[in-house]
Amino acid sequence: MPLRENPNQRGQNDEGQRYYRTLTRNMVLTIILVSFIPYVIVTAILLYQFHASHREKVIAHLEGLVKKHKQNIDAFLKEKLGNLSSLAKTFSYEELSNEEFLKNRLEMLQQAYGPFFVDLGVINARGIQISYAGPFQLVKASYGDSGWFKSAMKREYYISDVFSGLRGLPHFIIAVRENWLGDPWILRGTIDFVAFNNLVEQIRIGQTGFAFILNRDGELQTKPSYPVRADHEPYAAILKREKRAEDQVSTFEWTDESGVKSIYVTAFLKGGDWVLVFQQKVSDAFSDFERALRVTMVVLALGLLAILTTAFLLSRRMVGRIANADREKHMMNEQVVETGKLASVGELAAGIAHEINNPVAIMVEEAGWIEDLLEDDDFKDGANLKEFRRALAQIRTQGKRCKEITHKLLSFARKTDERVLEFDIGEVIQDIVALSGQRAKYSNVAVKLNLDNALPKVRLSQAELQQVLLNLINNALDAMEKQGGSLEINSREEDGILVIEVADNGPGIPAANLGRIFDPFFTTKPVGKGTGLGLSICYGIVKKLGGEIEVASTVGVGTTFRIKMPLEKIKAKGSENGKGE
Amino acid sequence: MPGRIKLLLVDDEEAYVNVLANRLMRRDMDVTKAYSGSEGIQALRGQDFHVAVLDLKMEDMDGIEVLKIFKKMDPKLKVIMLTGHGSAQAAREGIALGASGYLTKPCELDELVELIRKTASKEV
Numbered sequence: 001m002p003l004r005e006n007p008n009q010r011g012q013n014d015e016g017q018r019y020y021r022t023l024t025r026n027m028v029l030t031i032i033l034v035s036f037i038p039y040v041i042v043t044a045i046l047l048y049q050f051h052a053s054h055r056e057k058v059i060a061h062l063e064g065l066v067k068k069h070k071q072n073i074d075a076f077l078k079e080k081l082g083n084l085s086s087l088a089k090t091f092s093y094e095e096l097s098n099e100e101f102l103k104n105r106l107e108m109l110q111q112a113y114g115p116f117f118v119d120l121g122v123i124n125a126r127g128i129q130i131s132y133a134g135p136f137q138l139v140k141a142s143y144g145d146s147g148w149f150k151s152a153m154k155r156e157y158y159i160s161d162v163f164s165g166l167r168g169l170p171h172f173i174i175a176v177r178e179n180w181l182g183d184p185w186i187l188r189g190t191i192d193f194v195a196f197n198n199l200v201e202q203i204r205i206g207q208t209g210f211a212f213i214l215n216r217d218g219e220l221q222t223k224p225s226y227p228v229r230a231d232h233e234p235y236a237a238i239l240k241r242e243k244r245a246e247d248q249v250s251t252f253e254w255t256d257e258s259g260v261k262s263i264y265v266t267a268f269l270k271g272g273d274w275v276l277v278f279q280q281k282v283s284d285a286f287s288d289f290e291r292a293l294r295v296t297m298v299v300l301a302l303g304l305l306a307i308l309t310t311a312f313l314l315s316r317r318m319v320g321r322i323a324n325a326d327r328e329k330h331m332m333n334e335q336v337v338e339t340g341k342l343a344s345v346g347e348l349a350a351g352i353a354h355e356i357n358n359p360v361a362i363m364v365e366e367a368g369w370i371e372d373l374l375e376d377d378d379f380k381d382g383a384n385l386k387e388f389r390r391a392l393a394q395i396r397t398q399g400k401r402c403k404e405i406t407h408k409l410l411s412f413a414r415k416t417d418e419r420v421l422e423f424d425i426g427e428v429i430q431d432i433v434a435l436s437g438q439r440a441k442y443s444n445v446a447v448k449l450n451l452d453n454a455l456p457k458v459r460l461s462q463a464e465l466q467q468v469l470l471n472l473i474n475n476a477l478d479a480m481e482k483q484g485g486s487l488e489i490n491s492r493e494e495d496g497i498l499v500i501e502v503a504d505n506g507p508g509i510p511a512a513n514l515g516r517i518f519d520p521f522f523t524t525k526p527v528g529k530g531t532g533l534g535l536s537i538c539y540g541i542v543k544k545l546g547g548e549i550e551v552a553s554t555v556g557v558g559t560t561f562r563i564k565m566p567l568e569k570i571k572a573k574g575s576e577n578g579k580g581e
Numbered sequence: 582m583p584g585r586i587k588l589l590l591v592d593d594e595e596a597y598v599n600v601l602a603n604r605l606m607r608r609d610m611d612v613t614k615a616y617s618g619s620e621g622i623q624a625l626r627g628q629d630f631h632v633a634v635l636d637l638k639m640e641d642m643d644g645i646e647v648l649k650i651f652k653k654m655d656p657k658l659k660v661i662m663l664t665g666h667g668s669a670q671a672a673r674e675g676i677a678l679g680a681s682g683y684l685t686k687p688c689e690l691d692e693l694v695e696l697i698r699k700t701a702s703k704e705v
Contacts, residue, residue: 357687361594361597364687365690403687
């Protein structure tokens with residue numbers, strides 16, 4: 001539909017543009033808000049839920065692991081203590097003082113439980129090692145001043161912290177105190193540091209998870225996989241804690257000086273003397289979550305992008321449609337006004353024509369009267385007689401012209417004659433083609449008629465049929481006005497149906513418009529050239545006559561309008577077959 | 582039709598009636614002027630006419646009504662109607678009511694004279 005623009009509409013158009021821009025923006029914002037908020041909230045909730053449950057699971061797993069190992073280590077220590085205790089209780093001080101016998105016992109222990117015991121020694125109340133079985137030369141070694149001996153003498157069982165001692169290698173001691181003839185003596189075993197270390201070292205999770213044992217003084221009891229500064233936080237804080245119940249495992253997070261956040265799982269061992277620490281970087285511990293978070297963020301971002309795109313495209317398209325609808329409404333209003341104006345102009349013209357007819361008639365007759373009188377003898381010799389005659393003839397001529405003008409005005413305003421007449425279709429078509437002949441010639445359009453002369457006479461309002469055909473022919477000529485072309489009008493009978501076709505090879509009608517061409521006020525012609533009523537009037541008339549009108553059009557090929565009317569309804573009475581003469 | 586034609590001219594446009602009457606009288610007709618439908622009826626009461634020329638559009642009475650009355654008063658009276666353009670419907674109605682013919686106003690005097698003479702010479 002051609003858009004017209006006249007100067008006083010331009011301001012309005014700017015305002016319109018602004019209005020549609022605001023409308024688009026509001027729609028985009030609304031769509032984005034309505035979609036974003038729930039989308040983001042739901043994602044956040046799910047993420048939070050997942051994070052919470054994942055964290056719970058990971059921590060539960062770590063705590064379970066630490067607890068299991070704590071139990072394992074405690075059990076290990078208890079077992080080793082049990083080994084020594086049963087040895088000391090089963091055999092006498094004298095028997096164990098025999099080095100060969102002791103060696104024998106050590107071998108048996110190593111065979112039964114693995115190479116955990118490095119050596120065994122029997123020490124008397126003064127701290128002198130009476131006998132020794134093991135790889136070192138420690139017979140007669142004196143432990144009288146060493147801390148572990150003093151502690152061991154005070155209680156029945158004793159497990160030392162790790163220390164280097166006389167042999168210069170990290171180890172720890174398990175000691176059992178017994179009495180022989182009133183004097184206490186001690187059976188002690190040394191636990192292989194490497195073997196014990198393995199118990200803890202095998203706790204490796206992810207890339208950064210590892211475990212180690214500290215004693216109450218913050219000294220490392222095992223060798224951690226990564227360097228640990230046990231005198232720094234958070235270890236000091238762990239050690240400061242009250243001794244916990246045996247089975248309790250505690251978990252916390254701590255960010256170190258370099259900003260790395262780690263999770264710590266701790267459990268007290270050895271009745272609270274040692275603490276098993278498992279630590280892992282948070283990013284590693286919750287790496288599954290981090291991965292899920294990354295994937296979610298990517299999906300979220302893509303989703304938001306999709307919403308954004310959709311919001312823009314959708315809003316633009318919607319507003320485009322609204323703008324179109326508004327434009328059409330606006331045009332329709334204009335055309336309604338235009339049509340109304342035209343109708344009132346027609347009525348006015350008809351009134352004026354009627355009113356003017358009488359005065360013109362009088363003037364013409366008065367002129368005629370003077371002509372009559374001039375024929376009398378009195379005037380025969382008048383010098384200006386010829387000139388009088390010429391002037392009077394002129395008055396008559398101009399009067400006739402007025403009459404023609406008023407007749408045209410009246411024809412324009414006249415309503416279509418609805419009277420039903422009997423007539424021959426072919427003749428009517430020929431009459432109309434003759435009417436349009438001049439225009440067709442001017443537009444360089446060749447008119448071709450294929451009329452079936454055997455068609456029966458019909459009973460219709462001739463004027464209405466003429467109007468329909470004239471509209472269709474005029475439309476075809478309008479379409480071909482620029483390039484010329486050929487106009488073909490066919491009439492024939494098909495199974496009792498009268499078919500009239502008006503076909504042009506003009507530019508054709510775009511498919512988008514094809515469905516609307518019969519709508520009132522739909523026009524593709526510039527304003528003032530078409531009212532958009534022609535085809536809708538045709539449609540109305542053909543429907544009223546009990547027929548159908550259809551259109552087939554291909555852009556670049558041409559357009560064919562086809563009127564179909566059942567002959568049964570419109571056939572003239574007494575006109576059965578052939579010409580109804 | 583022997584002798585002069587006796588004509589009754591009915592139109593509410595006085596100037597038109599006057600000039601038309603002058604011209605027709607000059608063409609050997611006895612013309613009686615009536616400036617309205619009722620004047621026409623009155624004139625017909627007083628004497629007989631061969632032909633009446635009747636404007637269909639008058640202020641006081643519809644021409645068709647006047648025609649009906651004329652035909653009732655004198656069934657032998659021949660009536661020629663003058664109509665405005667586009668009122669062919671009214672003219673056809675008039676013919677159905679017994680009018681002899683019609684002309685569209687403004688008409689050529691020659692046409693009118695010819696139609697009057699023809700109508701007058703016709704037997705009813």
